[in-house]
Amino acid sequence: MDKAETLEELYTRKFDWMPDTIRNEIGHFNVFRLEPIVGDKAKPVPYKRRDYYKVMLVIGNSQVHYADKVVEVQKQALSFSNPYIPYKWEHLDQIRSGFYCIFNQHFFAQFGDLNQYAVFQPNGTHLFELADEQVTQVARIYERILEEINSDYIHKYDVLRNLVFELLHYALKMQSSSKFDKQPINAAQRISTLFLELLERQFPLDDTHQQVNFRSPSDFATQLNVHVNHLNRAVKETTQKTTSQLIAERILQESKTLLKHSAWSVSDIAYALGFTEVTHFNNFFKKHVQMSPMKFKVA
Template sequence: MDKKVSIEEFYKETQNYVPESVRSGIGHFNVFKLDEFTGPKPKPMPFNRRDYFKISLVQGKSRVHYADKIVPVDKQVLVFSNPQIPYNWEQIDEQLTGYFCVFTETFFHQFGDLTQYPLFQPNGNPVFQLEDSKVEAVVSIFQRMLTEIDSEYVYKYDMLRNLVFELIHTGLKMQPASELQNSNSNASERISGLFMELLERQFPIESPMQRVRLKTASEFAHQLSVHVNHLNRALKETLQKNTSVLIAERLVQEAKILLRHTNWNVSEIANSLRFEETAHFSNFFKKYAGHSPVSFRKLEIV
């Protein structure tokens, strides 16, 4: 599993600079030709990344891996990547061509919520095979982006947002690409890796106001676009534990850290770990740690 890469790291790895709009966090957009990122000695490809959105037009033979799915690409594909689900792009042809744009959620602040669109939702299908007759129209949108971003027009970023929405609606009107069923052990390893990354991404808890977002097996399965039974089988195969046990063990681990290293009261810790009742948290903690939260806090560290 690749490590989490921010948009700032993407620029450091591929462009050797970081734009001021990325540093400031005010909202960022950029568009690139794909050709310079692929080939016999490609730069690190900007796929399978986090913390920003990406829309890619890729022409050439390749495969898109996401969650436990594999989508083969023979000609051209339009892919909508979101910060939640990691992607892996397997290059088959020696040279891929196309375009991609990257942007942060804050770039659309006050202009719409991107996550309302199925293309950017965890259980959505973000990969679309493009018919030959539709390629020219999509290429035209990216070329207009390239022209606009280099212009001096004072409202060019409004134009660029409109062009992003054109791509989104182009995808919404199309049928998603079908995926291959990957029956080998790599599928279980990949889904287990994605699960563990989503689980760990929620920690550490650094404020009583912070709460874990994903807590149940069904919530993780929904985020990964798989059935909860499928997720459970993959975790048992690779980690020898079911989903609920892995979640519980990580919650207990974080609870121990908070009890040892903060002065938060037990109800604050319970709330951060998404227990609606402090008594429920106390019973849960005692089941897995062998002590109540209060008695655990009083134990001397050996």
Template sequence: MDNQLVSSVSGFSTVDLKLKGFKVYEIETAVSPVPKYSRRDFYKICMISGKTLIHYADKGIELDGTFLFFANPHIPYSSEVLCEAQTGYACLFTEEFLKTHDRSESLQQSPLFKLGGTPLFLLGNDQKEFITTIFNKMLLEQNTDYVYKDELIRNYIHLIIHEALKLEPSANFFKHKNASSRITSLFLELLERQFPIESHERPLLLKTAQDYAAQLSVHVNHLNRSVREVTGKSTTTLITERIIIEAKALLQHTDWSIGDIAYGLGFEYPTHFNNYFKKVTGTVPKSIRA
């Protein structure tokens, strides 16, 4: 669906998007076949009306109505239109465009964009009307010569983000209160940056708690204590869970051989990957592909 929508936008160019840092467009599409599962280069916020099936990481979520969807380029996703027609708006942007200074928190740590966060929100009529107004303002503004256009568009994007954050349960919010929170946030961001695996010829390099501790210049015991204090899980468990999510995505949505997937995820031999996968999931990789 995304490829179809993007190609239908007048004058759309990924090169142009990379130069400007953002692109806003209107969605109008009919029922389409299942799109090819792919990784993208930009963050995306879209408001869609219509029955839709979203494939996000290793999950599928079916929605009917009007909803907001927040897509992270580091987490694979695709969508299927399940109704006669789908309408809405979308905005693509780079992290560099939205972040105004280096100390801004990474979007990958946002409750809306991070793995395991909440990327989908059903909207009521008032929320739909409000966000529609914002998208229309962005559509009008992106073609003007206003000298502060980037700042204005950035503010509009933040308005949509904050409208969604108000819908997010407060228990899911996370603020750094101490050193443990900070080191855990750095670890989770570094973990997410290892993915997606784009080629089995460039395998995963950081695979253990020791690897991550070395990259973060902290003692592994300090990292392990901090991560468990904040998340309730061990560093190794979080690494394992992320590798399994990536493994499932590669098994379900690529034509790579299991051997190539194993090597891409840092396993020297397919048998090691098979044993690892079965120990964690209780099933073998081949069963996921089937």
């Protein structure tokens, strides 16, 4: 898979100019109106990761590929993209309007961890279909962002951060609270969260020289300095899935992404995902997808 697109590459590709604040010591933030995309500019952007975050209001039918999933925007939606999940949009010629803001991790460095929120997590919901009334409400937030970024207020970047959080929480409130959300934070939940963070830290794979280092529950237990039985109980209690299931699901997700969106060979993918033999990878993939990796790649 190609290397992640940088902010500089985005400005060069899309605008052919570079803002003076691109490497500001407080981080970078910008906001734009999403104009109708026609002609050559309506071509889909290649499937890849970006090294920045993007929160976008899209009005119009389109389609977005997130990791190994394809999501259809029927009418209008609010989307969240981050540096860890590759994506691309299609049918851009059907997008009528909208807004989007972009920013890097450094912009929020002293203001909380964005990746703790489900909208920026690999298994979270990244796209929210909106009703007309909700579009009006979200658009108002973007109008305030545009007004604020053009102001001379000395603390305007604090206001902008708050407005981004307003968009984030607006989306999160649309999701029904899960059983997991309602549970008090306890030792089992903390261990489970540390396990999931360690699992996710191994991805995405950008280079054939990379390799997944932790493949078994005991690998993770050693890294977390807990007994493997304790880890397994904590994960099962908080996620209703076994540790092995979650590891397999994440490896399967990454394998699908690499098969569909990289030029890597099946053996390269097998090695990077920690399989000692290609046949082991083939058997693993067939078990979960009911077809061989090569058939899936060309399908």
